[in-house]
Structures are given as C-alpha cells and as structure tokens.
Amino acid sequence: MYSTDLRTDAEKRRAQKADAKRSVEDAAFLDAFQARIDAGDIIEAKDIMPEGYRKTLVRQISQHAHSEIVGMLPEGNWVTRAPTLRRKLILLAKIQDEAGHGLYLYSAAETLGRSRDDMVADLLSGKAKYSTIFTYPTPTWADMGTIGWLVDGAAITNQIPLCRCSFGPYARAMVRVCKEESFHQRQGYEIVTTLAQGTPEQKQMAQESLDRIWWPSLMMFGPPDGASAHSSQNMKWKIKRHSNDELRQRFIDTTVPQAEFLGLKIPDPDLKWNEERGRYDFGDIDWSEMWAVIKGGGICGKARIRARKAAHKEGEWVRAAAAAYAQKRNSEKAA
Amino acid sequence: MQSDNWFLYEVFIRSKNGMAHKHAGSVHAQDAETAILSARDLYTRRGEASSLWIIRSKDIIASDPAESGELYDPADDKIYRHPTFYSVPDGVKNM
Numbered sequence: 001m002y003s004t005d006l007r008t009d010a011e012k013r014r015a016q017k018a019d020a021k022r023s024v025e026d027a028a029f030l031d032a033f034q035a036r037i038d039a040g041d042i043i044e045a046k047d048i049m050p051e052g053y054r055k056t057l058v059r060q061i062s063q064h065a066h067s068e069i070v071g072m073l074p075e076g077n078w079v080t081r082a083p084t085l086r087r088k089l090i091l092l093a094k095i096q097d098e099a100g101h102g103l104y105l106y107s108a109a110e111t112l113g114r115s116r117d118d119m120v121a122d123l124l125s126g127k128a129k130y131s132t133i134f135t136y137p138t139p140t141w142a143d144m145g146t147i148g149w150l151v152d153g154a155a156i157t158n159q160i161p162l163c164r165c166s167f168g169p170y171a172r173a174m175v176r177v178c179k180e181e182s183f184h185q186r187q188g189y190e191i192v193t194t195l196a197q198g199t200p201e202q203k204q205m206a207q208e209s210l211d212r213i214w215w216p217s218l219m220m221f222g223p224p225d226g227a228s229a230h231s232s233q234n235m236k237w238k239i240k241r242h243s244n245d246e247l248r249q250r251f252i253d254t255t256v257p258q259a260e261f262l263g264l265k266i267p268d269p270d271l272k273w274n275e276e277r278g279r280y281d282f283g284d285i286d287w288s289e290m291w292a293v294i295k296g297g298g299i300c301g302k303a304r305i306r307a308r309k310a311a312h313k314e315g316e317w318v319r320a321a322a323a324a325y326a327q328k329r330n331s332e333k334a335a
Numbered sequence: 336m337q338s339d340n341w342f343l344y345e346v347f348i349r350s351k352n353g354m355a356h357k358h359a360g361s362v363h364a365q366d367a368e369t370a371i372l373s374a375r376d377l378y379t380r381r382g383e384a385s386s387l388w389i390i391r392s393k394d395i396i397a398s399d400p401a402e403s404g405e406l407y408d409p410a411d412d413k414i415y416r417h418p419t420f421y422s423v424p425d426g427v428k429n430m
Contacts, residue, residue, distance in 0.1 A: 011399055046400050093380075100377050107361045110343070116363065173360075180381075326365035 011046070018048070025050050037238050042168045045111035053237055057167050058112050060239065062119045065105035066130035069123070070304050072098045074138040075147065083141060090187050091144060097184065101177045108169040124309050132290055133220050135298025142195055142202075142209035148188015150210075150217040150255065156181045157251040158221065161241035170239075189258065196262040203263075210259065211267045218282075219290045221248040227287075252280050341365055342391055346374040349386035356388050 033050055036043070043049055072095045079095070082088035106116045122128035133151055138144070159181065162174040195206035222228055222244040234240040242250075252271075259266050270283030293301070341363045347356035359378045364370035370389045378384070398406055414420050423430050 011401070014401070044400070046397065048401070096380065100380065103362075103377055104360060110361075176360075322365045322369060326369070329366055329368070 025052075034236070037166050037236075041166075042171070043166055044168045052233070053167075053239075054112050056234060056237070056239060057170065058109055058114050060234075061105055061109040061112075061170055061173075062114070062122070063129050063131075065102045065109060065119065066123045066128055067134060068098050068102035068105060070130045070134045070308065071151075073304050073307050074134055074136070074300070075144060077138050078141060078144050081141070082144075087144075087191070094148070094184050094187060097180050101180070104173040104176055105170075108173040111169045120312070124305065124312060126305060129294070131220060132293040132298060133216050135293055135301040135304060136213070136216055137300050140205050140209060142192065142205040143213065145188050145191025145195060145206065146209040146213045148184050148186075149192050149258070150188075150213050151220070152181050152184040152188060153255060154217045154220045154251050156185060157247050157254075161247070164238075164241060166238035192264075193262060196264055206262070207264055210264050214267050215285065215289070218248055218252070218285055219287075221245075221251065223287060223290070224285075249279055252282055256280055342370070343393070344370040344374070344389040345392050345395060346370075346378055347388035347390075348378060348384045349388075350383060351385050356386065359383075361392060362389070 030050055033048075033053070043053075075091060075095050075098075079088060079091055082091050106119060109119060110116055119128065123130070133154075138147070156178060159174050159178050163171055163178060165171040165174065192206050192209075195202040197203075222231075225231060225243045225245045228244055231240065231243060235243070256266060256271065268283045270281065272281055274281045292298075342365065343361055344364055344367075345361050346359045348359045349356045359374075362370055362373040362377055364373050367389060371387055374387050374389055375384075379387070410416075
C-alpha cells in the first residue's frame with residue numbers, strides 16, 4: 001500500500017547533495033514540482049519533493065495516526081460496560097480497526113523518512129498534536145453511538161477526498177481506512193437509533209450526547225478558511241482537495257436529515273435549510289473552545305496521554321519477549 | 336521505549352487463489368513468524384487474504400526514479416511492439 005523509503009544509500013547521498021546545492025529551494029525546482037502536481041501526477045516516497053511538502057505530510061499523517069491511536073481511549077472506556085455481548089464485540093472490533101488505522105498511517109509517514117518510534121515519542125512527550133475531539137469525555141453509553149455517527153462521519157467526510165491526495169502512500173492508506181470507517185459510522189448510528197426509539201430516558205440520553213458532541217465534531221474540520229495556517233499551500237499541493245469550511249458544510253448537509261429521522265434536535269438554534277443555496281445555514285462556532293482545548297489539553301487531554309504512556313510502559317515486557325524470542329529462534333537456526 | 340531494532344517488513348496479499356500477490360502495506364516485527372501474525376491482524380481483519388507474503392523492506396531492490404528516463408526510454412521508440420501500429424485491411428475480421 002505505501003512501500004517504505006526504499007532509496008538506496010547512494011540515492012540518499014545524491015538527494016542530500018542535491019539538497020545542499022539547492023540550499024534554498026529555487027523557484028525553478030518548486031515550479032517543476034508544482035507542474036507535476038498540476039498535471040495530476042502522484043508523488044511516491046522515492047520521488048524528489050520540496051522539503052515543505054515532506055514536512056507538511058509528515059506532520060499531517062503523523063497527527064492523523066496519533067488521532068486514531070488516542071481515539072481508541074474514549075471508546076475503550078465503555079468496553080467492559082457495553083449493554084450487550086453483541087455491542088461489546090462490535091465495539092472491540094471498531095477499536096481494533098482504529099489501532100489498524102493508526103498503524104497504516106504511521107507506515108505511510110515512515111515512507112517520508114521519519115521513524116515510528118520518533119513519532120510515538122512525540123505523542124508521549126506531548127510535542128505532537130492529535131484531534132481535539134478525543135479530549136472530550138464519554139460519560140454515557142450514548143456517546144459510543146454519537147461518536148460513531150458524528151465523529152467517524154466527520155472523519156469520513158475529511159478522508160474521502162484524501163483518497164485522491166497527491167502523495168501516493170497517504171492516499172492508499174486512506175482508501176483502506178475509508179472502507180473500514182463505513183462500518184464504524186453505521187454501528188454508531190444503529191446505537192443512536194436504538195436509544196432514540198427506546199424509552200424516554202434512553203431518548204434523552206441520545207439527545208444529551210448529541211448536544212455534547214455536535215459542536216466539537218464540527219470543529220474537527222479545523223479553523224475557518226480565513227484562519228487556517230496551512231490551508232492554501234496544502235490545496236495547491238493537492239494534499240487537501242477541499243477547504244475546511246466546504247467539508248464542514250458537506251458534513252452538516254448530510255447529517256442534519258439523519259438527526260431529523262431520529263427525532264433528535266441539533267443543538268443549534270440558527271440551523272435552517274437555505275432554499276437558495278440548497279444547503280443548511282448554521283450558527284457561529286465558538287472557536288475559543290477549540291483553541292482552549294489545543295492550548296490547555298481539554299478535559300481529558302492529560303488522562304489520554306497518561307493512558308498512552310502507561311500502555312507503552314506496560315507493553316515493554318511484550319516487546320522484550322518478542323525480541324528474546326526472535327533471538328532464540330535465530331540462534332537455533334544458526335546451531 | 337526504543338524499538339528501533341525492529342525490522343520493517345513489506346506485506347503482500349493474495350486475495351484468492353488465481354490472483355497475484357499485491358502489496359498491502361508494512362508491519363514492524365522482530366522476526367518473520369511474528370511479522371506474518373501481525374500482517375494477518377493488520378491487513379486481513381475482513382477475510383482479505385488466502386495467502387500472505389512478507390519480505391524485509393531493506394531486501395527490496397527498487398529502481399531509482401531519477402533514472403526512470405534512461406531506464407525505460409528504450410521502449411519509447413518501439414511503437415511497432417503495439418498491435419495498434421499495424422493497419423488491418425477493411426473486411427478482415429477476428430484479428
């Protein structure tokens with residue numbers, strides 16, 4: 001799907017030499033690269049690319065990977081308390097998928113020359129960011145439904161255009177991820193449906209969960225276009241295909257009827273269908289909330305990283321055992 | 336926390352007999368046996384495989400994109416290797 005950084009030592013040396021000679025990436029080099037992008041070329045791991053393109057992708061793909069990994073935690077909260085065995089099995093399968101998505105993405109980022117260990121170290125030290133949505137708590141079972149429906153739904157809206165991203169390894173990872181996300185969204189909607197059609201208490205639980213998660217899920221698309229630091233260059237490089245605001249609008253347009261079907265109310269008094277635009281108008285998003293989460297870590301930010309660190313530490317013996325086993329096998333073979 | 340000494344393996348999947356193995360992605364592992372198991376867990380959770388191949392990533396020898404020109408251009412001027420190079424008289428069928 002991705003292939004690793006397969007450059008030979010000679011190729012790496014040559015690339016380094018070329019980079020040094022081009023100490024400032026000159027206009028001709030950047031233009032030639034842009035021309036490849038404009039012609040619809042897909043960039044592969046071994047290709048020569050501007051440092052900015054490489055850096056942007058490493059940052060974006062590794063953040064994406066971290067989000068998948070941290071995203072397991074709010075759901076892990078409910079594994080032991082899932083209401084039925086069926087729900088428990090489904091939840092476990094979904095969480096396992098998220099781990100898989102994280103690994104596909106780390107591999108895709110590794111093709112750009114950064115090791116997975118380094119990326120994981122950045123996550124554990126707090127240096128690396130991950131999606132703000134996963135810093136929110138999941139106090140009720142309904143959140144398992146709402147997360148699948150809205151959070152995975154928003155992720156799908158973001159990820160489908162990424163299947164056509166100009167960087168081949170990332171695009172291929174996204175194809176695989178998108179295929180699997182569809183199950184995630186449906187199982188979430190099924191949970192919410194069951195609650196919404198259940199007792200008044202169950203319906204209320206679903207509504208309260210929607211109230212909690214609606215706005216944070218809209219923030220998953222990132223700041224508005226005017227305030228987005230990387231957006232326009234990324235669009236030019238075809239790392240991104242659509243602006244944050246366009247993707248957010250698409251998500252709202254597809255999701256509102258799904259809430260209406262269940263008789264749940266989107267917590268936005270300004271939300272209404274705009275006949276002329278053929279799209280929904282919606283209220284202002286409180287961006288101070290997102291910036292506060294990014295700065296302060298949000299309600300569960302510290303707990304998430306603590307949990308990841310503990311998992312890493314507790315897995316130490318597994319890694320040691322794997323190494324010892326491999327060593328033993330090798331010495332047996334040699335004997 | 337270092338596991339830098341772990342090997343990277345590339346994973347190839349045959350979706351069913353009769354098909355060729357196709358590159359699926361990569362896994363980190365200490366040895367071939369666990370690499371196969373990790374590849375099973377990571378790439379075949381929905382019955383995608385009837386056979387798995389793995390190979391150490393460092394053992395793959397790949398062509399250099401910077402040399403694609405010289406490497407492949409010998410084929411560029413041999414258009415007579417394509418069937419569309421030839422004209423078939425009208426009325427001749429099944430060719």
